[in-house]
Amino acid sequence: MSKGLVVWFTGLSGAGKSTMASALQAELVGRGRHVELLDGDEVRTHLSKGLGFSKEDRDTNIRRIGYVARLVARSGGVAITAAISPYRDVREEVRAQVPDFVEVYMRCPIETLTERDTKGLYRKALAGEIANFTGVSDPYEEPLHPEVVCDTALETQDQSLAKIVQALEHLGHMPRRVIDSRLPDGDELSALRAEAHTLPRLDVGQRELSDLFMLATGGLAPLDSFMGAEDYESVISSGRLAGGRPFTIPIVLRAAAAPSADRIALFIGDQPVGVIDVTSAFRTDPEAEAIGVYGTNDDAHPGVRVLKDSGQWAIAGRVVALAHATSGFPDYDLTPAQVRAVKAERKWKTMVGFQTRNPVHRAHEYLQKVALETIDGLLLHPLVGETKSDDIPASVRMSCYEELLRGYFPPERVLLATNPAWMRYAGPKEAVFHAIVRRNYGCTHFIVGRDHAGVGSYYDTYAAHRIFDEYEPGELGIEILRFEHTFYCTACGGMASSRTCPHPAAEHKTLSGTAVRKLLADGEDLPPEFTRPEVANVLREAAKEEATA
Numbered sequence: 001m002s003k004g005l006v007v008w009f010t011g012l013s014g015a016g017k018s019t020m021a022s023a024l025q026a027e028l029v030g031r032g033r034h035v036e037l038l039d040g041d042e043v044r045t046h047l048s049k050g051l052g053f054s055k056e057d058r059d060t061n062i063r064r065i066g067y068v069a070r071l072v073a074r075s076g077g078v079a080i081t082a083a084i085s086p087y088r089d090v091r092e093e094v095r096a097q098v099p100d101f102v103e104v105y106m107r108c109p110i111e112t113l114t115e116r117d118t119k120g121l122y123r124k125a126l127a128g129e130i131a132n133f134t135g136v137s138d139p140y141e142e143p144l145h146p147e148v149v150c151d152t153a154l155e156t157q158d159q160s161l162a163k164i165v166q167a168l169e170h171l172g173h174m175p176r177r178v179i180d181s182r183l184p185d186g187d188e189l190s191a192l193r194a195e196a197h198t199l200p201r202l203d204v205g206q207r208e209l210s211d212l213f214m215l216a217t218g219g220l221a222p223l224d225s226f227m228g229a230e231d232y233e234s235v236i237s238s239g240r241l242a243g244g245r246p247f248t249i250p251i252v253l254r255a256a257a258a259p260s261a262d263r264i265a266l267f268i269g270d271q272p273v274g275v276i277d278v279t280s281a282f283r284t285d286p287e288a289e290a291i292g293v294y295g296t297n298d299d300a301h302p303g304v305r306v307l308k309d310s311g312q313w314a315i316a317g318r319v320v321a322l323a324h325a326t327s328g329f330p331d332y333d334l335t336p337a338q339v340r341a342v343k344a345e346r347k348w349k350t351m352v353g354f355q356t357r358n359p360v361h362r363a364h365e366y367l368q369k370v371a372l373e374t375i376d377g378l379l380l381h382p383l384v385g386e387t388k389s390d391d392i393p394a395s396v397r398m399s400c401y402e403e404l405l406r407g408y409f410p411p412e413r414v415l416l417a418t419n420p421a422w423m424r425y426a427g428p429k430e431a432v433f434h435a436i437v438r439r440n441y442g443c444t445h446f447i448v449g450r451d452h453a454g455v456g457s458y459y460d461t462y463a464a465h466r467i468f469d470e471y472e473p474g475e476l477g478i479e480i481l482r483f484e485h486t487f488y489c490t491a492c493g494g495m496a497s498s499r500t501c502p503h504p505a506a507e508h509k510t511l512s513g514t515a516v517r518k519l520l521a522d523g524e525d526l527p528p529e530f531t532r533p534e535v536a537n538v539l540r541e542a543a544k545e546e547a548t549a
Contacts, residue, residue, distance in 0.1 A: 003474025004073030005173050006066075006098045007164075009082045010091065010143060011106030012135045013121070014113045016152045016160070020106065021082040023161045028078055030344045031174060032351065032444040036072045038065050040083030053132045059090045066094035073098060076474055086134045088141040100173060104164055105146040110135060112153040147171065169222075172245060174477070182216035182320045183335075193322055196265035196272035202255060202315075204266045204273065207306075207422045209325050210385040211251055212266065212274045214420060214437070216321035217335040221440045226253040228316035229282040236285075236292035239429065239470065246471055247436065248429040250289060252314040255281075259315055273323040280316045294426050296458050302388050303424045303455075325420035327384040329398045334417040339379065340442035342415055348376035351415075352445040352481065353438030355452070357383045357391060357423055359400035359539060361531040363486040363510075365408065366495040367447055371481055375445055378414045380405070381438065385422030388455075390517075396542040403534040417441075427452070427459035428467035432476070435468075439478040447481045488529035521547070 007024065009017040018039055025035045044051070047064050051057040062085045069079035085091050095101045113135075114122040125133035132138045148167045150160040168174045184192055214220045222245050227235070230242040232250050239248045253266075258281040266274040290297040290304045299305055327333055334342070343351050352371045356364065360380070368378055380401060384394040401416055421437060424430050430453035435446045452464035465482045484497045487510045491503040501508070509529040511519075519526055520543035526536040 003100065003173075003472070003477070004076050004078065005100045005102065005168075006069045006073050006079045006081070006094075007102045007104060007168075008069075008085070008091070008094070009080070009104045009106060010085045010146075011152075012108060012110075012113060012140055013084060014116050015106040015108040016150070016157070017082040017084075017106050019157065020104070020150065020152075020160055020164070021080045023157060024164055025080055027161065027165060028080075028174070029349065030340065032343075032349070032442055033174075034077040034349075036069075036077055036079050038069060038079060038081045038083070040065075040081075043083065053138070055087065058085075059087060062087075062090045062094065066097065069094075070098050073100065084134050084140070086138065086140040088143065091143065102148065102168065102171065102173065103143055103146040104148040104150065105143045106150050106152055106160075107142075108152045182318075183324075184320060184322070189322065192275060192320060193272050196267070196275055196322065199263055199265040199275065200259065200261040201265050201267050202253075202259070204253075204268060206268070206325075206386050208253060208266065209268060209273050209323065210420045210422045211253070212276075212319045213321045213323075213325040215251070215319050216274075217337070219336050219420075219437055219440050220251055223247070223251055225279070225318040226276065226316050227251055227314070228280050229314075232282070232284065232314060236289050239432065246432065246476055249293060249424060249426065249433040250284075252284065252316075254284070254310040255313045255315055256311040258313050264315075268323075271323060273321070275320045275322065276315065276317045277319075278315055278317040282314055282316070284312050284314050286312060293424070293429050294458070295428075298458070301425065301455065301458060303426055306424075325385065327398065327418040327420070328395050329418065332398065332416055332418045333420070336441045339415065339417055343377065343442045346377060346412065346415075350375045350444045351377045351379055351442055352447060353379045353381050353435075353441065353443035353478075354447050355381060355383065355419070355434045355438070357387050357397075359392060359397050359531070359535055360404050361511075361535070362488060362495060362529065365404065365532075366486050366497075367449070367483050368409075370483075371445065371447060372413055376413075378409075379438065379441065379443055380414060380416045381419045381441065382416075383421055383423055384418045385420050387423045388425070391423075392539070392542075396538065399538045399542075400535045403538055404532060407534055408532060423453070425453060425455040427454045428463045431464040432467060432471075435476055435478050435480060439476065443478055445479045445481055447483060449483050450485050490529075 009021050011017050021037055025037050028035045043065055048061040051061050065081050065083055069081055072079035124130045125136040134140050148164050215224055232252055234240055234242040235247050235250050241247045259278050262278045264276055265272050286308050287297055290307055294301055294303050352375045354368055372378055382397055405414055431448050438446045448464055450462050468480050484499045486497045487508040489496045489501045489503055489507050491507040492501055511530045520539055
């Protein structure tokens with residue numbers, strides 16, 4: 001469950017509280033949050049009917065609004081209030097009762113409010129024709145230390161909204177959104193590519209391109225830079241950034257030596273793929289990192305092997321991406337901002353993410369459809385960055401996803417998009433990492449199986465479930481759906497899980513990856529209990545092509 005929050009708008013009548021509260025509500029809903037808007041006028045009609053405008057009645061009205069807002073926040077929602085709330089002491093009283101409270105002061109001078117007032121209420125109040133009018137004949141006590149101040153006589157609505165959103169991100173109440181701001185195009189891209197050829201050069205590979213592209217598009221928020229030493233050490237030791245935000249995988253630019261310049265270009269072959277403004281460089285600790293992230297320092301572990309084969313210096317700094325991480329399926333290479341836009345267009349309030357590096361088989365399909373019974377949309381989000389050499393190629397996997405979605409899912413309920421990350425095989429730590437990434441793509445929920453991101457026997461069964469108990473409810477900003485082992489049961493006559501099936505293991509039809517590869521190599525059919533025939537056909541044809549290549 002997401003962590004609850006109260007955003008309390010205060011200010012004089014006509015300052016723009018209701019307008020800005022509605023705009024913030026739309027922004028938060030677009031990011032997958034449940035929001036309740038408590039507007040002052042509506043509250044007066046329904047919750048506080050009969051109250052007058054004495055200080056006692058005004059305070060009672062604010063306490064009632066505060067009580068309802070607190071209930072919304074306690075259930076994981078965001079309560080946005082838009083009431084004048086003129087008295088400082090009762091506002092502070094409400095603040096003290098809410099763990100996460102953000103006060104937004106909509107500041108506007110009386111002169112501007114009078115000009116805006118089409119009903120002429122300010123003029124009448126200034127002429128003494130209206131009693132108890134806040135700001136004129138009744139006091140308004142400005143906040144002393146609000147989290148946000150919007151000067152609505154000077155700022156546009158978009159500027160004020162951006163200021164509020166930036167404050168909520170800075171305070172950790174919502175993940176930082178980077179909307180492709182470091183994916184230049186046109187003349188800017190041409191100029192940066194030309195500059196890259198004049199800068200000191202660092203040769204990198206597809207893994208580094210994946211990381212810098214995800215940093216540039218906001219896929220790794222709250223990170224927007226390659227990590228410095230403090231964050232690196234904190235992630236390894238505690239699964240958190242130095243400031244306390246959850247993050248479990250070090251995102252570092254590794255090199256064989258410290259850089260000699262404060263701005264360097266990253267190249268793959270002759271192509272510049274990024275520019276980094278260097279802020280620091282430090283030596284990494286591969287042994288500590290292997291234990292802290294992978295839970296082992298065994299060279300046979302694919303993630304550990306990559307780690308130990310990499311340079312032991314790390315370069316920290318902010319990046320600009322000069323190339324896209326691509327899958328070969330450009331229609332599906334959507335950035336986080338593009339995925340969120342599709343979600344908003346389809347009016348999905350909730351979206352569940354599914355991580356896979358393999359073709360979707362019947363057990364996966366079962367989990368996804370169970371989730372779709374209660375969630376608006378599914379983001380089928382296969383990882384297409386670098387994986388182990390014996391994993392099925394991304395191009396084959398994408399063809400399998402297309403076949404499955406074409407025949408077995410309602411198209412309006414599913415979005416297929418690629419995840420450019422590369423696979424670490426870090427088990428529980430990578431499960432948390434995958435959840436954070438999907439949150440940044442707009443997911444409100446994320447499916448985690450019994451051996452998420454595991455490889456071999458390095459991780460205990462369901463360790464990827466237990467790790468989420470280390471984080472407070474709502475702390476990750478995404479709800480985890482923990483699923484048990486699923487299979488086809490011949491006695492049940494369909495898909496089931498260890499939670500729902502009473503029959504012995506002999507009735508359960510499952511296939512290991514090794515068994516699947518052997519059947520394909522031998523040209524045999526995959527059983528329909530394991531995968532759909534259309535998917536099996538794609539895999540079989542790919543295996544034939546590989547055998548004759």
